[in-house]
Amino acid sequence: MPDMFDKCATDQGYFGRFRVAGDRFFTLPVIDDLPGPHMEFQGQDNIMWSVNNYIGLANDPDIKAAAVEATEKWSVSSPMGSRMMSGSTSEHLALEKSLAEHAQKEDSFLFNYGYMGVIGTVTSLTGPDDTLIVDKLAHACIVDAAFSAKGGQGGKPMVRFFRHNDMHDLESVLKSVNKNRKGGVMILSEGVYGMTGDLADLKGITSLARQYDARVFIDDAHGVGVLGEKGRGTADHLGVQDEIDIYFGTFAKSFASIGGYSATSTQVRDWIAYNARTQVFAKALPMPYVKSLQIALKKVADGDDRRKVMWERSNHLKDGLRNLGYHIGSGDSPICAVFTPVGDNLEEVAMAMLTYLRKHNIFCTGVTWPVIPPGLVMFRMIPTTAHSEEDVARTIDVFKTMRDDLKIQFPLSDDLMGKITKIFRD
Numbered sequence: 001m002p003d004m005f006d007k008c009a010t011d012q013g014y015f016g017r018f019r020v021a022g023d024r025f026f027t028l029p030v031i032d033d034l035p036g037p038h039m040e041f042q043g044q045d046n047i048m049w050s051v052n053n054y055i056g057l058a059n060d061p062d063i064k065a066a067a068v069e070a071t072e073k074w075s076v077s078s079p080m081g082s083r084m085m086s087g088s089t090s091e092h093l094a095l096e097k098s099l100a101e102h103a104q105k106e107d108s109f110l111f112n113y114g115y116m117g118v119i120g121t122v123t124s125l126t127g128p129d130d131t132l133i134v135d136k137l138a139h140a141c142i143v144d145a146a147f148s149a150k151g152g153q154g155g156k157p158m159v160r161f162f163r164h165n166d167m168h169d170l171e172s173v174l175k176s177v178n179k180n181r182k183g184g185v186m187i188l189s190e191g192v193y194g195m196t197g198d199l200a201d202l203k204g205i206t207s208l209a210r211q212y213d214a215r216v217f218i219d220d221a222h223g224v225g226v227l228g229e230k231g232r233g234t235a236d237h238l239g240v241q242d243e244i245d246i247y248f249g250t251f252a253k254s255f256a257s258i259g260g261y262s263a264t265s266t267q268v269r270d271w272i273a274y275n276a277r278t279q280v281f282a283k284a285l286p287m288p289y290v291k292s293l294q295i296a297l298k299k300v301a302d303g304d305d306r307r308k309v310m311w312e313r314s315n316h317l318k319d320g321l322r323n324l325g326y327h328i329g330s331g332d333s334p335i336c337a338v339f340t341p342v343g344d345n346l347e348e349v350a351m352a353m354l355t356y357l358r359k360h361n362i363f364c365t366g367v368t369w370p371v372i373p374p375g376l377v378m379f380r381m382i383p384t385t386a387h388s389e390e391d392v393a394r395t396i397d398v399f400k401t402m403r404d405d406l407k408i409q410f411p412l413s414d415d416l417m418g419k420i421t422k423i424f425r426d
């Protein structure tokens with residue numbers, strides 16, 4: 001008889017070839033070091049561009065002291081139980097109020113992970129007659145949230161996609177949904193697109209949402225702490241925070257912690273608190289996080305100087321790589337997406353590039369087909385406040401010698417430029 005586990009002995013599944021080969025270099029690299037601009041990898045000091053420590057709060061002594069103090073008082077177990085049963089404390093409620101104030105919403109609800117928060121928030125609110133309209137480039141947790149929304153007994157809400165950031169396409173989807181509309185409609189988007197670094201057209205989205213009676217959910221994992229006044233995020237930066245119905249943030253990036261939150265009206269927050277299965281049926285966020293997140297939030301809000309340095313590093317890196325001929329994605333967020341041609345033997349050349357960078361102690365993430373079109377590799381780099389000017393200069397140097405040693409052909413052909421544009425349009 002077929003066995004569910006048969007596939008585990010094959011090279012199927014994500015990165016199957018690497019899994020079977022026992023790879024620890026390209027996939028699942030083991031990095032036993034504190035997160036920061038330099039991290040030891042395989043015995044070598046690497047400049048690290050793969051850590052979302054945007055404003056340099058990882059290892060912040062005040063955040064750490066708050067976590068240590070909370071651990072001494074409550075240990076790591078507290079609170080025991082889900083929020084619904086025995087896991088709510090006044091510290092959780094106070095943090096939720098502080099986050100809501102920062103997001104300029106009435107209240108917020110905490111989750112243990114951003115991923116689970118998006119799933120819990122979206123699935124709790126979606127009924128069988130409802131429709132979720134999702135940007136095609138949206139993060140896996142948004143797509144998974146839309147597809148896991150069951151909408152109650154036996155029902156299945158409709159899930160529709162629109163071309164990335166294409167307001168004409170969004171409008172035509174909204175029009176077609178409204179023709180036979182029986183339930184509510186919610187548009188789901190990221191704020192800053194975490195892989196490509198471009199911003200969602202939140203002005204367009206919110207204006208169409210008003211016109212076609214839809215709600216708007218924004219997952220601003222890469223925008224909170226990074227953009228906007230006091231690090232309020234992408235919607236604040238674009239002047240439409242009031243128009244966002246649910247503003248979602250994670251702590252895993254600029255807050256350099258763990259967890260997430262949905263900030264919204266009190267009524268909707270309470271609905272989520274009672275109905276989001278990913279938190280109703282899971283233990284509450286532990287006290288060392290809850291207490292230290294209050295300090296992290298204050299540092300995020302007061303972090304203009306940190307953000308200034310982050311932008312300096314980002315602009316320097318992007319300009320330097322652009323001058324070498326590399327194609328850089330978007331300038332609107334600090335994320336530096338570097339597009340490089342690889343030709344036909346995509347895997348070999350992409351691996352040669354990644355090996356070159358890692359052998360020269362530059363650690364960044366490489367992305368190839370099927371995430372982006374064939375013929376290209378994209379290096380996703382996260383410049384942070386913690387990087388130094390020297391880190392940036394050394395990285396640009398290595399990209400220069402890589403270009404020359406591996407004979408990377410610039411400028412990109414029209415065909416490849418067309419493919420990059422297609423990433424954003426297909």
Ligand SMILES: Cc1ncc(COP(=O)(O)O)c(C=O)c1O
Nearest residue numbers: 113114115139194219221250252
């Ligand atoms: C846009 C976006 N949303 C959600 C998440 C998941 O957040 P967390 O790591 O807190 O679960 C990520 C993390 O990669 C992300 O990039």
